[in-house]
Amino acid sequence: MPTIYIDGRPVEAAEDQTVMQAARAAGVEIPHFCWHPALSVPGNCRICMVEVEGKGTDIACNMPVKAGMKVFTNSDEVVAHRKAILQLTLLNHPVDCGICDKAGECTLQDYHYRYNGEPSVSVDAKVPATKFNELSDRIVLDNERCILCSRCVRFTREVSGSNGLGIEHRADHSRVQPSSDGAFRGDPYSDNVVDLCPVGALLSRRFLYRSRVWYLEPTPSVCPGCERGCTINVWHRLEDWKLKSVATKENSRIARVTPLENPAVNGPWICNKGRDLADLFERPRTTQAKVGGRPAEIDEAVAAARRLIATATRPVALVSSWGSNEELEAFARHLGGRLACFVKADHRPREGEVLEDGLLIKAGKNPNSRRARELFGDAAPSFAPGTDLVLCWGEGFDPALLPAGAKLIVIGSFFDAATDRADVLLPASTQLERDGHYTNFEGVVSAFAACFPRPAGVADAEALFGLLAGEDAT
Amino acid sequence: MRHLIPEFEAMKKRLPPGENGVLVLPCLKRIQEDRGYVADEDIDGLVEYLGVPRIQVEEVLSFYGMLRRAPIGRFHLQVCHNVSCSMHGAERLLDRLQSRLGIAPGQTTPDGRFTLSRVECLGSCGTAPVLMVNERYYELQSEPLLDVLLEELGKP
């Protein structure tokens, strides 16, 4: 373990580290645009200049550590270089932060305030570039704002493998462009480039002009899109900035989803399905308990369901593979002995969805199949002759399969054919309205937290199970 | 481009085996020589033949000044405007060609006969000013010589 000195402070580094890596591990942030821990090192932005005693200045991101080296990250020369580079970086940049989604979390903006701060020194016209370059129906590229760090390009080469982006032409006419075969449009990981982009050049169309980022806060969560269970941040409006009169619906909507870096599961990435969680969670919700198709109070519906369970001779339960560990365990505890339980695949691959790949996406499109199977076994759902009650928890059950004469209780969050057909319908909260854990296909347990309050008329499934089993409500 | 594949295969003979990328530029140049430019279908064919990503080929096509995606005139007049040629009247040559042909650099005459371009140093500075007509160098040029040249090339 060589020791190096960063601004006079001894830092232990690993043999094969660069100064950038060693500094970062020691908590010293050297400014960088092009460098990213999960991508190759092109060393093109030149902002990470440091000075090494006796050797002059060079870029830290491509500088191998050497025992005893003395690195200065703030010498006069470094400071002057950094400032000069920033002025060049900004030369052809439109500085339209006022209408840029990235403002507030833009590296260029941050560095400008920290290391430059001067007004423009140029009186010459800027080189024009395309402002609204539609890369796909998900992403637009503002070529004017692009600082050509090549992170997005490298991502499509080194991580997603789509080779969807490239840099065309030369000099200050260099422009990021999509491959003309549409490879980028087909890249199921494309939205990661929006996070990777250090400036506001790559923008998510879902999020375009929807909110300033400083009105939002992230809540850690787990993507339910497949068995990988990538950890994510669900961004929503900050409590203090909740809208009071107009568009109050925005208060309980997902503004955007970003990866929550996690070496054990997804590294720094997620797939596009995870970005689209709003589509999943903003489907029409069941918020009204029903008995025999007619609206009922929740207590009334619970009582009706309890009666059905108590009187059934051969009841079957279809357990949700979207239930949290806590819910699944509660189900097993309260109802596992009373009903014949089968794990149900709430979601199946949708038309056109990537089934499985070598990066993140798994074929099982339910987040907690592993824990559910541990508790309830692998057997596919089946109805033994004489089945007279089906308790369906979650989605994905086709009521046409309901045995003749059997009753149906549904505990669910979204409308589907089963909720329409239910003899008793109990609306349940979604993952965004409660805390819990999922166990992914490899057995890694990840936590999610509530982002929004439960809508009126909706119960937590975990609380319902005890009630249904006939235990006293508290 | 498919009819050129036997030629591409022959090139492999003296190249290290297994490195397909090395053929990208030679193939593109050969295709351009054959068709006059590189068409979309050529890119399709090359991507399939070499198994390289399409974006790589597109980047290459936009990076190198000699490659083009669209047809040009039958005679491509490329006038060097770098230091030594400028010191010997490159701008005068360009003016003459512009007025004789009625086009600006970057343009093609309506009859599709001539395309005029400005280019950087052609490595022939000792015989400046220099221009290229297709792949041939014309050195030590002057306005009167240009007139003779244009006549040879069929300029009425």
Add this chain to the structure above:
Amino acid sequence: MTGRKVLMDFEVTPTSHTLEAYLARGGYQALAKALRGMKPGEVTQEIVDSGLQGRGGAAFPAGRKWQVIDPHDGQPHYLVANADEGEPGTFKDRWVLEHSPHTLLESMLIASYALGVRHSFIYIRGEFDLPWRRVSAAIEEAYAAGYFGENILGTGFSCDIFVFRGAGAYVCGEASSLLASIEGSRGYPRNRPPRLTVKGLFQRPTVVNNVETLSNLAWIIGHGAAAFRQIGTPKSPGTRLISVSGHIARPGVYEVELGYSWAKFLHDECGGVSCDRELKAVIPGGISSQVLTGRDAKVLTPHDVETMILDHDALWQAGSSLGSGGMIVIAEGTCMVSLLRVMLRFYHHESCGQCTPCREGMGWLHRIVDRILAGKGRPEDIDLMYRISKANDGTTICGLGDAAGYATVAMLDRFRDEFDWCVEHKRSKYDGNLECRPST
């Protein structure tokens, strides 16, 4: 005569480039000597001892570069002759390619043997047509005569060669960019470390040398390093091919023994400044080397004879370099602002666009000098040009950006009055004139 010769030591005739003529001059004997009588390490040692420096621009010792390669480390190694010759003012490698291609081929075989190279390349700029034809024909002759291919001269040594044609990008003359180009990518240079001799073409150890550098090898192996050291100066042994252009009476390629008097060369061999004008300035080694005033260079008149010699150290001391050997002679009456504009237009056009200082800086410099010439310069623009140039100093991936910066600074330093004049009077002091024509 400009001293002793290594490369231009024969008379150019319509057939002097052929294998037959080359063999008649004693060609391919050095190859036989190396293959039959020397170990690869001994060949490398000979090059180290010869003190041969690179002729592509940086004058880096060739032997030191080679020594990094272990020919017996079990992995492929590659050799590339850099025939991109894109540095404005330079046209000397073309002379070798057209008139003595076998010298290059024999030298490359010797180098391949020393470095354990099975596949070698010549990267030739795309516009070169005749040089390419000559080299290609020479290669076919050499293959037919058994100098390339399997089991060369029955020694068990095998080597192939491929001529790779560029496609119009100056930056591809930069060694790592050149390799990227061969690999089938845009010609983006890359950062060192790792050095190319550690990770080069296809991630394997690779030597890139200039055509002229390599072409010296046949002579060095044939005559021995000691004999080579007899030529030139102690620190800069050998000769340089100097290509002279601009306002000079007899432009062309000359082989000059290092240490030769510069004034004598310009005034006697090259016939002095054209049209009987005074010498204003010289760019000694391609436009990326710093301009010198005639006075600085001490070559104003033939009488300056012994004061300034042509060798690497002398030029470095004078504040410039012998660079690529592309010498551009500039007569009095030339507008230096316009000249800088032509240079900056070139750098702007040729920057690969990868690293920030060069990508943005070249365009900016170009726009500023354009504006100054258009009569819209501001006094602070000169300082701004200094600042942009300085921002490229040592901050770029390859030498394009920072050499452009040095070249700009030299122009500003040495002809400051002309720039100030142009800003103040809103026009060029010399009406933008770049030509030197007989007054009528």
